[in-house]
Amino acid sequence: MHKINKFEKIMQDIDVIDIKILKMMQADALLSVADIAEKVGVGSASCWRRIGRMEKSGIIKDQVAIIDPKALGLEVEVSLRITLDKTQTDAFDRFIEAARKVKEVNEIQTFLGRVDVRLNILARDMSHYQEIYRSQILLLPHIADIEALMLISNVMSKDGVPL
Amino acid sequence: MIAIDNIDRALLRELQNNGSAKASELGRIVGLSQSAAWRRIKRLQDAKVINGKRVVLDAVKLGFSVTVFLGIKLAAKGRVSLEDFERAVSAIPEVQLVQHVLGMYDYRLKVVATDLSDFERVLRRRIMTLPGVGDVEANVLLSEEKRNFVI
Numbered sequence: 001m002h003k004i005n006k007f008e009k010i011m012q013d014i015d016v017i018d019i020k021i022l023k024m025m026q027a028d029a030l031l032s033v034a035d036i037a038e039k040v041g042v043g044s045a046s047c048w049r050r051i052g053r054m055e056k057s058g059i060i061k062d063q064v065a066i067i068d069p070k071a072l073g074l075e076v077e078v079s080l081r082i083t084l085d086k087t088q089t090d091a092f093d094r095f096i097e098a099a100r101k102v103k104e105v106n107e108i109q110t111f112l113g114r115v116d117v118r119l120n121i122l123a124r125d126m127s128h129y130q131e132i133y134r135s136q137i138l139l140l141p142h143i144a145d146i147e148a149l150m151l152i153s154n155v156m157s158k159d160g161v162p163l
Numbered sequence: 164m165i166a167i168d169n170i171d172r173a174l175l176r177e178l179q180n181n182g183s184a185k186a187s188e189l190g191r192i193v194g195l196s197q198s199a200a201w202r203r204i205k206r207l208q209d210a211k212v213i214n215g216k217r218v219v220l221d222a223v224k225l226g227f228s229v230t231v232f233l234g235i236k237l238a239a240k241g242r243v244s245l246e247d248f249e250r251a252v253s254a255i256p257e258v259q260l261v262q263h264v265l266g267m268y269d270y271r272l273k274v275v276a277t278d279l280s281d282f283e284r285v286l287r288r289r290i291m292t293l294p295g296v297g298d299v300e301a302n303v304l305l306s307e308e309k310r311n312f313v314i
Binding site: 059061122156163 | 164165167175178179180181182183210211212213214215216217218219220221222224225227232234249252253256257258259260261262263264265266267268270271273275300301302303304305306307308309310311312
């Protein structure tokens with residue numbers, strides 16, 4: 001019931017077959033267009049057109065390679081959850097601008113909630129992490145509080161859209 | 164762990180932006196022949212540095228306008244099996260990421276929903292009813308930047 005309602009507002013742009021195609025691509029990005037077409041039950045040419053249209057409209061943003069930081073020797077991954085001193089009006093902008101300069105930061109997210117900003121840090125080992133934390137992170141402007149979550153394991157990482 | 168040089172790094176940077184780039188295009192960008200680029204990519208794949216490909220969809224354009232990150236603390240450690248919790252939480256369709264972490268929380272989840280009331284439904288009916296869930300903290304995502312980490 002809910003599943004059907006959920007897509008009503010976007011149904012003008014895409015149909016059930018498009019959704020099936022996107023589901024296939026999300027589940028396995030290595031499938032060829034011919035494979036997808038066969039599984040969804042449309043012709044290859046029509047499948048091409050549909051994918052092309054969704055790429056053009058930006059529904060399909062990108063195809064990216066999955067690169068494993070551990071295989072490159074980056075064994076330590078830490079989420080730093082940061083609360084900013086909001087009495088400074090430009091705290092967000094200045095903090096983010098400075099955080100972008102730390103090359104070990106590979107994700108910057110801003111939130112509405114108890115946490116203002118989250119930085120994801122990739123380091124070779126604990127002493128490398130400590131060095132980044134002390135000599136770069138703690139120097140970032142307008143920090144009121146920092147809390148760290150160290151990644152033990154990725155239990156599940158579909159990281160897509162629940163179609 | 165395999166040794167990589169600056170050309171491998173350049174290849175990985177390109178592939179993080181465009182996973183479907185052909186060996187000939189990649190070779191041109193980093194200054195290699197198609198076959199040399201292909202051999203390097205193959206080597207990175209064999210060493211599991213490149214671990215497949217992923218399609219990135221625009222959640223908002225597909226009607227999913229709310230992304231929330233949850234920090235979850237298990238209430239009764241030792242009494243709840245982590246495997247049971249992980250299996251149950253991973254089976255919720257709106258949960259797109261489950262990380263076991265060390266710190267203030269035990270798990271970090273990413274939940275993708277159509278709107279706030281859809282999120283509330285997932286939180287109340289699916290997350291709060293999981294075995295062993297204790298403290299839950301929710302932060303609604305406002306903006307996100309991801310960057311290449313091959314340095």
